């Protein structure tokens with residue numbers, strides 16, 4: 001049966017697996033052996049096919065955000081179901097999952113019973129659990145993506161992935177793509193509207209492509225990195241703007257998605273929003289200086305400012321549909337610069353921190369193309 005602590009000396013390799021364990025900022029991840037859990041009702045065990053390292057993981061590794069230790073980081077994962085409890089979980093369509101299904105799943109597991117869940121904000125559940133953000137102890141230790149296997153808890157929103165979508169493209173679905181789906185849901189209809197995106201990272205690239213697909217007539221992007229803005233053009237950006245050029249162009253927008261977290265971008269948003277504009281703040285997940293807003297501008301323009309953090313199962317559904325429908329029109333697979341073995345996980349992190357590509361991936365074992 002299941003032991004409470006990771007054990008490095010278990011004698012039966014089929015009952016154990018390897019995970020890269022985070023013991024604190026600035027320290028290399030350590031490969032440790034964990035027992036494979038015996039499943040309980042509603043749970044599934046997945047083999048990690050591919051895991052991409054997100055900006056938030058890098059923040060944790062650098063000590064810019066605090067996570068419990070020891071923990072298994074990373075939440076952007078494509079997995080293959082290898083074991084299911086009885087009764088087992090179903091996918092977002094209510095279909096029973098089967099061994100061999102290729103899946104992704106919501107970062108957040110909600111109780112669907114507390115006041116916040118009942119009021120339509122399951123992503124801010126009072127008993128929320130987030131994959132890749134929990135202490136690696138007990139029978140639920142395998143909760144992060146930098147591992148050979150992960151345990152999916154009961155209540156996890158699980159999406160079956162369509163054939164033809166490469167693992168590299170599917171992996172960020174449950175983070176950046178779903179977050180942007182949530183941001184557009186908060187923004188309302190963007191059909192035939194002018195959209196501005198601040199920040200040309202994974203969120204921003206996705207936001208540009210999704211804005212195009214949602215029918216926006218203009219999707220402009222603003223970043224300090226010219227190379228990334230050039231890449232954003234291949235995702236459909238109609239205008240690439242620097243903070244300086246925005247001020248001089250006297251442009252205005254109906255929807256602004258702020259994905260950079262820069263206070264200057266939030267301040268500029270109030271100037272750049274037209275009458276009735278919706279400004280959605282997505283990137284401000286780290287502490288920053290307070291921003292200065294002119295309330296009379298917001299009042300006179302009937303502007304709305306909303307924050308989006310985490311996402312609901314319906315956003316994961318929309319994200320999977322978006323990627324399934326349109327991934328071949330955009331260079332999503334190029335966003336993963338390099339793929340490393342799990343045994344080279346520290347090299348993957350060093351590469352990420354040094355070269356700052358949009359994503360690097362870790363592949364714990366050989367997987368056949370899907």
Ligand SMILES: [Zn+2]
Pocket residue numbers: 054055056075076175176
């Ligand atoms: Zn992420």
Ligand SMILES: [Zn+2]
Pocket residue numbers: 110111112113114115116117118122124125126127128
């Ligand atoms: Zn809840």
